[in-house]
Amino acid sequence: MSARRPTIADVARAAQVSPSTASVVFSGNAAVAPTTKARVLEAAAALGYRGPDPRAASLRRGRSGIVGVVFEEHLGAAFLDPVNTHMMDGLAEGVAPLGAGLLLLRDDPPPTGDAPTETTGALSLRSAPVDAVVLVGCSRRLTESLEILRARGIPVIVMEGDAGPGIPRIELDNREAQRQAASHLRTLGHSRAAIVTLPFDGRRERGILEPGDPRVPAIEVTKERLAGARDVFPDAPVHIAAASRIDEGLQAGRMILADSDARPTAVIAQSDLLAAGVIRSAEERGIRIPEDLSVTGFDGISLDGFAPYELTTLVQPSTAKGRAAGEAVVRMLEGGAGVSLRFTCEFRAGNTTGPPPSLT
Structure with missing residues (x-):
């Protein structure tokens, strides 16, 4: 042999x-x-x-x-x-x-x-x-x-x-997971939250979704996570990032935190990298995390140089998701049927969320 x-x-x-x-x-x-x-x-x-x-x-x-x-x-x-x-x-x-x-x-x-x-x-x-x-x-x-x-x-x-x-589809419970993070903030007492999303479409343009704007994300992940956040905070302002990057979160955070009179007490970011950027923008203005501002992410990745923060986030099984797609390819090429799978994210509370300032 x-x-x-x-x-x-x-x-x-x-x-x-x-x-x-x-x-x-x-x-x-x-x-x-x-x-x-x-x-x-x-x-x-x-x-x-x-x-x-x-x-x-x-x-x-x-x-x-x-x-x-x-x-x-x-x-x-x-x-x-x-x-x-x-x-x-x-x-x-x-x-x-x-x-x-x-x-x-x-x-x-x-x-x-x-x-x-x-x-x-x-x-x-x-x-x-x-x-x-x-x-x-x-x-x-x-x-x-x-x-x-x-x-x-x-x-x-x-x-x-x-x-x-x-x-066949390999996907996450994006809406349910994002709703869980938003509900965590609501339970802590937050009523004023802002949302930082992943790109809306292939053009990857950053911007603000004004109240009443009928645009719906063309990218499924963005759409589902936005729906989950709006299930809890339906009137939250939405800032669209051009990519899942720290610098994009930093730009969005600067806009969100610029007006101290209208500043939210929480930010729901659709990725950990965006959340890290928002936190850096808060540090620039002397805004304390989580005493003055709570921030949640999504993904559960390791962020180098992020101490002393442990991000409150949704941990997704990225490697297992990819492996499932590969195994589905093998089955289909061997004559079997492709199988759709839906993975569940795990909520992980860190030290970037707490009660809003009015309750501390």
């Missing part, structure tokens, strides 16, 4: 890096530190792993040995968010039984009125040698990609989005 063919997970263990980092080295679609890249390639050479070879794999089993992962945002920006890194780690583990590599793609439609070019994401989805595709989110723009993939007969899994009937 021949020895088991090494997988990308084996290479990652040997190189002491995450599976997603090892996969990125072979995809070539995102920057990796030269020392890390060298360590991964050395480990791969020692194990006899040369990466996914579409031609050899197709001769062997009629597959390319590649699973595409489609992001809407720029790949460099996507991997600034630890949630995406953990998700990719799980995804790489999930597809490891296939011996498959991950091909990172960004979905860029061709300019209006122009024919697709070799640099557009639409053409990549038409021609990329992939066995299956994982869509990270599914806004209106990614729906166009879905039609391309359906026409090619390629299995599709959607993470945190709704691609319609028949497309």
Whole structure:
């Protein structure tokens, strides 16, 4: 019996890096530190792993040995968010039984009125040698990609989005979880809260949602988390961030806290990075956390240099979510049915929330 063919997970263990980092080295679609890249390639050479070879794999089993992962945002920006890194780690583990590599793609439609070019994401989805595709989110723009993939007969899994009937979904209980954080603030006695959201759509423009503004987020995660916060604070002002980043939270926080007469006593941020930025903006103004202002986040990531704060947040199983998507890919490529799964977040109370100033 021949020895088991090494997988990308084996290479990652040997190189002491995450599976997603090892996969990125072979995809070539995102920057990796030269020392890390060298360590991964050395480990791969020692194990006899040369990466996914579409031609050899197709001769062997009629597959390319590649699973595409489609992001809407720029790949460099996507991997600034630890949630995406953990998700990719799980995804790489999930597809490891296939011996498959991950091909990172960004979905860029061709300019209006122009024919697709070799640099557009639409053409990549038409021609990329992939066995299956994982869509990270599914806004209106990614729906166009879905039609391309359906026409090619390629299995599709959607993470945190709704691609319609028949497309398996891996998602979180976003609305229920965000409602839990908002209810925590209400129980503490807060009546004036502000909300800092993730991007509303693929344009990723920051702004303020004025009362009566009919706009609804096109991105499923943003929409569900906003609904959960509004279940408890229906009239809370909404500040839209352009990305899940600390600097975006800092800008939103500066706007929210600028008017001392209209300042809220609590801020509900849709990510931990946004929450950290809001807290930094409070520190700039000498506003104490949580004595003067309570802040909640969402994700449960580790924030370096954030002491003495322990963020009150919702902890999501990012790695398990990615692994479930990878396992669904394996099932579908082996002839089984894709299964939708819904993960539950865990509320974690930290030291960034407390009673409002009027009750202390």
